[in-house]
Amino acid sequence: MPARHRGVPANNEDLHGSVPENSSVALLLIDVINDMEFEGAEALVEQAIPMAHRIAELKRRARKAGIPAIYVNDNFGRWQSDFRRVVEHCLEDGVRGEEIARILRPDDDDYFVLKPKHSAFYATTLDTLLTYLGTRTVILTGVAGNICILFSANDAYMRDLNLFVPADCVVSNTVDENDHALDQMRKVLKADITESTELSLDRLLEWSAVHPRSSRG
Amino acid sequence: MPARHRGVPANNEDLHGSVPENSSVALLLIDVINDMEFEGAEALVEQAIPMAHRIAELKRRARKAGIPAIYVNDNFGRWQSDFRRVVEHCLEDGVRGEEIARILRPDDDDYFVLKPKHSAFYATTLDTLLTYLGTRTVILTGVAGNICILFSANDAYMRDLNLFVPADCVVSNTVDENDHALDQMRKVLKADITESTELSLDRLLEWSAVHPRSSRG
Amino acid sequence: MPARHRGVPANNEDLHGSVPENSSVALLLIDVINDMEFEGAEALVEQAIPMAHRIAELKRRARKAGIPAIYVNDNFGRWQSDFRRVVEHCLEDGVRGEEIARILRPDDDDYFVLKPKHSAFYATTLDTLLTYLGTRTVILTGVAGNICILFSANDAYMRDLNLFVPADCVVSNTVDENDHALDQMRKVLKADITESTELSLDRLLEWSAVHPRSSRG
């Protein structure tokens, strides 16, 4: 214990103490906390509200199954800010993204990762967090399917993570772009795109237990 | 503007809008927000309080000179947490690190980077932030000199950043360990370890303007 | 000079000595040295031969214009191997990829980067090399358009590099997959997909001179 506090972050065992969960599967919510205050966002918001309800339901089931939720969110260039401020801004400033933020409001024990760029993995702590959680399989959800979700899926694939991208839990500007992105993830990245309502998390956990993330460990 | 909000973080120009400063020099405060609640921390706290006053003075001068301050802080394995909570914990829970946190309490427009491991650069957004700020020279301060500061200095050196490590603004568990670390940074990493009171920030800014970070750009 | 040889790789100035060129633009040839010995490769080889001739011509023009060529090639899981062996294997073992390798045989002063995964940037030296070359704009060519080229393009975009992907210098398994990938790069990554025969390298160099790679230095 002393070691890590002397400016030495914990080694193996120590960190375990403070990370409450170990889970072979993790649910990622990407860029769902978003003020949507930009030209042409109406169409996206319209699709994103029903998506948010489906993600919320999936998150409830995930929590019950012991699968942690990780919010990976753009910092929107505000390097002084933190995630809770982004949440507050979306909830309190009368922005277009308010309803989505309300539906998917983070719980106190959800994980947060701020990302500066498109991919959830680029210049972020996500890979380190997944390693500590012992995660082999990620479920990707959020916006936009053909941009941040696709970039993150590519990076997950290169890291040998097993991929689930429930087709009803990602949206893009247009349905056509979303379909192409899902198709690319299914064909090239071997992602399972079964809709959230059809996804058995218990089966997924069993499956994940016997499908290691590459040859690690 | 629209582009980045569609789940697309800003490209060049857009980000500039939200990053208020461009600065060839940046002041890093590493792991100064720390509850110091571990066995044997007394000696470190004793040294860290006068250090904190010197860093606070340097930070005041830096602000006047237009040099941004970046807090790079351990997340202490609490991935659900954010920096403001770490600050609150240190200020409000009667911990040993309270006085240091009070002296170095972050301002609203300071930058924050959470780090999961020893180096300020490992699995963090720091390199991306420095790139956007156009930073070529970093001033490293904080704890512990022979661990997180040294690890961060090594990584800064490999990224061709010019290094200043004011000898009076870093402390380690023992003075001997601190001296060895400073020596290593001076000799191997070509760090300038001039004490903060002797450091002319105006001269440093002039010097940095003509000393590029490697051959970038 | 001494410093770097003592196990200290060169800092700024020193490396300049051994990197013969500085160029705001670089031509990348991705996975073009490939034995193509896999089921179903015939269709890809058929398309790749005319592509190889066009890349070879583009490479000749690039050399004349002072733009360096960088081969970024899969190591095909052979970690004991090096790029010259991969080249020899493709030229001498009677493999399907022989003609392509002959057309695009590397010159002695071309650059090499071995990649272990899909993206030219993931776990490779490419970003460091581009930084030393002062490169702001990359021209991506090679196979496969919808996989390694697309993954590399995404990573180049996140690194704020300007992107050119000549539509006639990338091929995928099917024309449809190639078109979708080019479309994605054009729309999402703002790539210029002008065909190589229409591309003025002189104009591109002029353009690149005034379009910095993000705000770097």
Next chain:
Amino acid sequence: MPARHRGVPANNEDLHGSVPENSSVALLLIDVINDMEFEGAEALVEQAIPMAHRIAELKRRARKAGIPAIYVNDNFGRWQSDFRRVVEHCLEDGVRGEEIARILRPDDDDYFVLKPKHSAFYATTLDTLLTYLGTRTVILTGVAGNICILFSANDAYMRDLNLFVPADCVVSNTVDENDHALDQMRKVLKADITESTELSLDRLLEWSAVHPRSSRG
């Protein structure tokens, strides 16, 4: 198999085919192939020759125990070069480093990783290779103890690899610098610095089998 050759590097199972070994322990030889053609190298060469004999003996024992050897070597700013050329240069051009290179000449099935900077991990394929090998424990050897070895050890530590740095298998410019570096690695990085002659590789393999690299997998 087809998938990976279509420009798609192998996923899990496929790579296994081409990586001949799986080993919880790996022996790293850092910057031992070095022409030593720089002012003041005499003292280093003098120390490095006996060190090279000890590393060679350790490598022989490692091979017998099924522990792979990985050469991680500076590319000396010659990005057109590959490791075999660096080896040839050191063996054939009458350089000061010739004897060391002869003693530690790589075998055909040793692994190679080219590094552009000080740390064996920075902008290299090493972490990916270790992941595929399933390595949890690294034995670091080579030059210089207080620079490339120390930088690499720091990075190995942040990646939760267990560290062995046999004190008789690393040298620095001065014995004093070497001792300080070993001391730092022992105290801060928890490295075992037992001399190679005292190191039981069988016991180390047994120990490593029950000491996982963090919580991975």
